[in-house]
Amino acid sequence: MPKIIDAKVIVTSPGRNFVTLKIETEDGVYGLGDATLNGRELSVASYLTDHVIPLLIGRDAHRIEDIWQYLYKGAYWRRGPVTMSAIAAVDTALWDIKGKLAGLPLYQLLGGASRDGVMVYGHANGVSIDETVEVARDYQRQGYKAIRLQCGVPGLPSTYGVSKDKMFYEPADADLPTENLWSTEKYLRVVPELFKAAREALGWDVHLLHDIHHRLTPIEAGRLGKDLEPYRPFWLEDATPAENQDAFRLIRQHTTTPLAVGEIFNSIWDAKHLIENQLIDYIRATVVHAGGITHLRRIAALADLYQIRTGCHGATDLSPVCMAAALHFDLSVPNFGVQEYMRHTPETDAVFPHAYSFERGMMHPGEKPGLGVELDEVLAAQYPYKRAYLPVNRLEDGTMYNW
Numbered sequence: 001m002p003k004i005i006d007a008k009v010i011v012t013s014p015g016r017n018f019v020t021l022k023i024e025t026e027d028g029v030y031g032l033g034d035a036t037l038n039g040r041e042l043s044v045a046s047y048l049t050d051h052v053i054p055l056l057i058g059r060d061a062h063r064i065e066d067i068w069q070y071l072y073k074g075a076y077w078r079r080g081p082v083t084m085s086a087i088a089a090v091d092t093a094l095w096d097i098k099g100k101l102a103g104l105p106l107y108q109l110l111g112g113a114s115r116d117g118v119m120v121y122g123h124a125n126g127v128s129i130d131e132t133v134e135v136a137r138d139y140q141r142q143g144y145k146a147i148r149l150q151c152g153v154p155g156l157p158s159t160y161g162v163s164k165d166k167m168f169y170e171p172a173d174a175d176l177p178t179e180n181l182w183s184t185e186k187y188l189r190v191v192p193e194l195f196k197a198a199r200e201a202l203g204w205d206v207h208l209l210h211d212i213h214h215r216l217t218p219i220e221a222g223r224l225g226k227d228l229e230p231y232r233p234f235w236l237e238d239a240t241p242a243e244n245q246d247a248f249r250l251i252r253q254h255t256t257t258p259l260a261v262g263e264i265f266n267s268i269w270d271a272k273h274l275i276e277n278q279l280i281d282y283i284r285a286t287v288v289h290a291g292g293i294t295h296l297r298r299i300a301a302l303a304d305l306y307q308i309r310t311g312c313h314g315a316t317d318l319s320p321v322c323m324a325a326a327l328h329f330d331l332s333v334p335n336f337g338v339q340e341y342m343r344h345t346p347e348t349d350a351v352f353p354h355a356y357s358f359e360r361g362m363m364h365p366g367e368k369p370g371l372g373v374e375l376d377e378v379l380a381a382q383y384p385y386k387r388a389y390l391p392v393n394r395l396e397d398g399t400m401y402n403w
Contacts (some may be wrong), residue, residue, distance in 0.1 A: 001060040002027055002101060007053045007093075009035070009045045012380035014347035016170050017041045017388060018319040021048055021089035021373055023097065025061050031096030032324035032375055033089030034288045037081055039172055039390045047086045051075075056090065061303050062101075064094045068294045084266035084291045091292025092325050092371070098372030106325070110297070110332035117362035118330040120314070120341035121146035121209055121234075123169060125162045128152060129194050133201045143360030146207035146234060146338055151194050155186045160213045160403070167343050170316050172388040173229055182393050182401050184216060188224055195231040207234035207338070209260075212236045214402045215393075218247040234338070235260040235282055235311065241402060242270070248279035260284050263313035267291060268299050268319030275303050282311035288322045289313075293329055300333045309337030316342050320352035324373045327365035328355050339363065350382050 002025040006297035019035040019042075035044045054073060059067060071087045072078060080216040091242030099106045100212055102265045105111045122144045124136035139147045158180050163169040191210065198208055210233060216224065221239035228236070235258045240247050242261050251259060265271055266289050283303050290296050300310050310333060312326050323341075330339050341363060344352075354373040355366025366372040393403040 002029065002062060002097065004056050004059050004061050007056050009048050010043055010375065010377060010380055011041065011385045012351060012383045013386045014351045014380070014383040015345040016316060016348075017173065017385055018348075019045050019089075020319060020321060021093050022375065023056065023061065023090070023093040025097060029100050031061075031093035031095055032321045032371065032373060033091065033093035033096070033292070034319045034325070035085050035089035036317055036319055036322070037085045038290060038317035039388065040082065041385070043082045044085045044089075047082050048089060050389065052086050054089060061094055061097045064091060064098065064294060067091075067094065068292065072291070076304070079267045081264070081266050081289060084135060084295075085289055088288045088290065088292035088295075090323065091223060091294050092287060095293050095325070096370040103369050105365060105367050105369060106293075106328040107331045107365060109114070110293075110328065113331050114334050115331060115336065117364050118327055118339050119145055119361060120339045120358070121148050121207065123148050123150070123161070123342055125150040125169075126152065127162060129190070129197050129223065130249075132194060133197050136198055136202055139203055139339050140206055144206070146209060147202075148209040148211060149194055149198055150211065151190065153183070153186050156181055156183060161211060166318060168345055169342060172317070172390050174389060176389050178391040180391050180393050180403065181396055182215065183396055184220060187215070188220065191224060192227045195228050195233065199231045199320040204232070208232075209234045209237065211237040212239045214241045216240050217255070218250035222251045225255030225257035227258075228257055229255060229311065233257050236285065237261070238263070238337060242274070245273045245279065248274060249277070252279060257283065260311050263289070265290060268295065268302060271299055272302070275306050275308055278306050278308070280308060282309050284311050284313050284320065286313040286322070287325045288318055290366050291354040293325055296329060297333070304335040307335075309335045311337045312339055314340030316344060320344060320348065320354045320356075321373050321375075324354055324356050324365055324371040327363055328371065331365060347383070351376050351383070
């Protein structure tokens with residue numbers, strides 16, 4: 001039995017904050033797990049250091065399922081983003097160890113490859129429709145088969161998803177939250193024009209996606225979905241807040257545009273009603289926030305029963321450790337749909353050397369044992385934690401709204 005003898009949390013900020021768990025076994029093998037919770041990073045670091053790591057010492061690292069159940073059921077206070085991100089870090093690190101001990105890449109332990117590569121989508125954005133379309137052309141030239149479209153909204157000083165750097169986007173941008181303004185009316189006027197222009201410029205051989213970021217009521221989302229039907233979007237993401245999951249039933253009544261949701265979900269219970277009632281088409285839960293590879297496989301298996309595909313979150317607040325884990329999961333799972341891919345900065349890639357690769361719109365996790373990701377602790381120490389909040393949103397009259 002590979003006994004766990006040590007574990008520690010490493011917080012580093014090579015352009016943005018990452019929380020990484022490193023678990024070591026008595027035979028010198030270690031595993032890495034991502035524990036990053038954007039804007040609340042130190043909460044998970046504390047949860048791991050103060051409450052989880054003492055429970056791991058002396059345990060058999062091979063008993064992944066038992067340790068997962070121990071941390072989930074044994075805490076009494078179940079679920080929630082902090083708890084599930086911490087459990088995810090442990091789970092991912094243990095799968096990394098198991099792969100290294102077996103001498104196999106993780107996807108082989110998950111049943112082997114179900115496909116040759118993982119289709120990913122990039123983020124095309126600009127302050128105007130024309131700029132977004134031009135950026136999308138560049139993604140298309142790079143070989144992307146799927147592209148997310150976001151553009152500025154006339155009359156609003158800033159818009160979600162629009163960044164200065166077109167390959168990197170980090171919304172957690174300030175020591176205290178930036179306040180943005182929002183107008184649903186102005187937004188609903190511009191998005192159909194964006195998709196019309198994109199189809200005319202890019203043709204029909206590329207998938208086009210859009211993220212609403214929880215900002216519409218169900219009937220507003222239904223109206224937008226219907227307006228976009230002629231342009232065949234791959235999906236509309238996070239059309240409305242998912243706390244009231246029957247809201248998606250109302251959207252369904254008004255549009256056949258596919259719906260995706262779940263990047264902020266942290267357990268199968270968040271997704272159960274939406275999946276079983278076929279109110280969505282893609283589930284976007286991810287390794288780090290949904291309890292790790294062990295739990296995400298359960299969510300995917302439930303979704304598969306209802307012909308719902310995966311579309312895991314993959315923004316820059318997921319470290320390369322999580323991106324690698326997602327790619328191993330994506331390669332193996334039968335009902336894969338698409339993987340979000342937002343490139344990390346060169347500084348981040350240097351701290352987290354990795355085996356995964358991108359080529360012509362597809363990614364592969366590589367063939368190194370385990371996750372195929374390392375952590376340069378000496379370099380990581382050169383990037384201390386910097387407090388950074390996600391923005392908040394207000395309507396034009398000052399009312400707090402969903403960001």
